Amino acid sequence: MKFEPGxxxxxxxxxxxxxxxxxxxxxxxxxxxxxxxxxxxxxxQGQKGFFVGAEIIGSQSDxxxxxxxxxxxxxxxxxxxxxxxxxxxxxxxxVVFCTEDLQLVKGAPRIRRRFMDLxxxxxxPTYLQYLxxxxxxxxxxxxxxxxxxxxxxxxxxxxxxxxxYGQALIDARRQLIPKLSPLARLAYRRISADAEELMMVYKxxxxxxxxxxxxxxxxxxxQYRSTLIGPHRDDLSLKLNDxxxxxxGSEGQKRTLALALKxxxxxxxxxxxGYPPVLLIDDVMGELDRERxxxxxxxxxxxxxxxxxxxxxxxEENWPRELGRRxxxxxxxxxxxQWHESQS
Amino acid sequence: MLTLPPAVQxxxxxxxxxxxIGPRSAERIALHLVQSKxxxxxxxxxxxxxxxxxxxLCETCGGLTETxxxxxxxxSQRQQECICVVVKPTDILTLEKSQAFKGQYHVLGGxxxxxxxxxxEDLRIDSLEHRIRENPVEEVILALGSxxxxxxxxxxxxxxxxxxxxxxxxxxxxxxxxxxxxYADELTLGKAMQGRAALPHD
Ligand SMILES: [Zn+2]
Numbered sequence: 001m002k003f004e005p006g007x008x009x010x011x012x013x014x015x016x017x018x019x020x021x022x023x024x025x026x027x028x029x030x031x032x033x034x035x036x037x038x039x040x041x042x043x044x045q046g047q048k049g050f051f052v053g054a055e056i057i058g059s060q061s062d063x064x065x066x067x068x069x070x071x072x073x074x075x076x077x078x079x080x081x082x083x084x085x086x087x088x089x090x091x092x093x094x095v096v097f098c099t100e101d102l103q104l105v106k107g108a109p110r111i112r113r114r115f116m117d118l119x120x121x122x123x124x125p126t127y128l129q130y131l132x133x134x135x136x137x138x139x140x141x142x143x144x145x146x147x148x149x150x151x152x153x154x155x156x157x158x159x160x161x162x163x164x165y166g167q168a169l170i171d172a173r174r175q176l177i178p179k180l181s182p183l184a185r186l187a188y189r190r191i192s193a194d195a196e197e198l199m200m201v202y203k204x205x206x207x208x209x210x211x212x213x214x215x216x217x218x219x220x221x222x223q224y225r226s227t228l229i230g231p232h233r234d235d236l237s238l239k240l241n242d243x244x245x246x247x248x249g250s251e252g253q254k255r256t257l258a259l260a261l262k263x264x265x266x267x268x269x270x271x272x273x274g275y276p277p278v279l280l281i282d283d284v285m286g287e288l289d290r291e292r293x294x295x296x297x298x299x300x301x302x303x304x305x306x307x308x309x310x311x312x313x314x315x316e317e318n319w320p321r322e323l324g325r326r327x328x329x330x331x332x333x334x335x336x337x338q339w340h341e342s343q344s
Numbered sequence: 345m346l347t348l349p350p351a352v353q354x355x356x357x358x359x360x361x362x363x364x365i366g367p368r369s370a371e372r373i374a375l376h377l378v379q380s381k382x383x384x385x386x387x388x389x390x391x392x393x394x395x396x397x398x399x400x401l402c403e404t405c406g407g408l409t410e411t412x413x414x415x416x417x418x419x420s421q422r423q424q425e426c427i428c429v430v431v432k433p434t435d436i437l438t439l440e441k442s443q444a445f446k447g448q449y450h451v452l453g454g455x456x457x458x459x460x461x462x463x464x465e466d467l468r469i470d471s472l473e474h475r476i477r478e479n480p481v482e483e484v485i486l487a488l489g490s491x492x493x494x495x496x497x498x499x500x501x502x503x504x505x506x507x508x509x510x511x512x513x514x515x516x517x518x519x520x521x522x523x524x525x526x527y528a529d530e531l532t533l534g535k536a537m538q539g540r541a542a543l544p545h546d
């Protein structure tokens with residue numbers, strides 16, 4: 001199937017496979033599901049695995065192929081097996097807008113950490129490498145802390161490794177958020193007529209010196225047999241007029257905020273990379289009122305001008321006609337996609 | 345469906361456990377062996393048995409050898425004041441091929457790995473300390489993996505050996521991150537050996 005630059009509307013009743021198209025594109029960009037579904041659950045019943053592949057045409061052309069089964073996974077970029085994920089990330093950049101985004105505001109810190117991590121992995125090749133190394137050291141250090149009487153010198157060696165990778169993660173996040181916050185604030189204002197001031201504040205568990213603080217915290221770590229401070233415990237606080245949105249925001253404000261975060265993500269990627277990411281919009285429009293929808297318009301317009309791509313799933317009755325412009329409509333039913341019409 | 349005779353099946357699974365031999369090759373070799381001349385099979389059995397009996401680990405360095413100590417350890421032409429610490433016996437062969445090093449070796453027998461329950465007491469560190477104390481050793485070169493566990497083990501060793509009067513260096517990190525010595529080519533290894541640097545142990 002070939003998708004030209006521009007706006008693609010995937011129409012169809014529910015449970016016909018509209019979202020699968022978005023999932024496939026997102027999977028090629030991030031190797032994971034945006035609905036938080038494990039790879040094993042993405043296999044069609046009765047099959048051993050799944051395969052996604054695409055040729056991505058931007059300033060250059062890249063072919064990604066990804067096969068996943070319980071027994072093996074194969075990822076190739078232009079026919080070559082990908083040895084390091086950091087070599088792969090950034091080939092295709094996508095930002096998804098979906099109902100689950102609300103969890104960015106309401107959910108556990110883990111979800112906001114993943115938001116920061118994904119954005120950094122998509123823009124800094126080394127970030128993902130550090131993240132993976134950090135996870136490995138953390139596991140080792142926690143395994144040591146669970147020993148009856150850990151060798152303190154060994155613990156010290158792994159603490160040192162933890163600091164080496166952890167500090168890099170903290171620094172990257174610390175630099176990211178002040179750049180992202182104004183973008184999100186602008187987006188929020190554009191969507192919402194209310195005048196609340198949105199602020200994003202990075203909340204690291206480490207204040208200044210990871211090594212120092214880890215040492216100070218050693219007794220507690222040993223007592224709890226687990227590493228209690230570090231980037232794996234960080235959070236991102238989202239405030240409206242200085243109040244935590246998760247606690248004081250209305251349902252509508254939370255939705256607007258989630259949307260603003262995703263818009264900021266898209267704008268940030270555009271700024272860094274020079275062209276817009278592929279935008280994937282999953283039924284989210286149906287839930288938004290007209291006012292909020294119109295806030296999305298400038299972003300979509302810009303994607304259109306920059307010859308970017310937007311994919312949006314909708315049911316027939318609620319596709320936002322105000323998004324008129326030039327769009328290609330596809331009819332999705334029973335897992336089959338059919339070109340419907342192009343209109344200008 | 346015709347299946348392999350049980351004895352061939354057993355031979356096949358034994359072969360399949362060898363490195364680099366998949367189920368298909370294992371089956372091919374097993375079938376080949378049972379159809380070979382008796383002489384050829386006897387020769388194979390004898391050489392496997394002899395190699396296993398004759399080769400052991402050098403009590404000094406931990407490398408593979410037929411004599412105690414091994415030819416490398418007993419070669420007086422080699423530098424005595426420099427010990428290169430590696431993870432496993434085959435790392436010695438890799439380094440020897442690169443001809444980058446003319447000193448002594450010491451095999452640790454692994455790296456510290458809390459997730460796999462490997463601690464310092466499971467490694468040949470005591471015997472390393474003993475060698476440093478008993479011989480005029482000036483420099484210990486750490487040539488471990490460049491992964492998290494290699495880094496942590498190197499740091500641990502640097503700290504522990506700092507109590508002894510010896511210079512501790514680590515081969516340059518030109519090796520691909522997260523890899524073992526096996527994967528480095530000879531040229532890279534040579535450069536890594538030359539570009540070794542002192543290790544902080546504060
Ligand atoms: Zn020896």
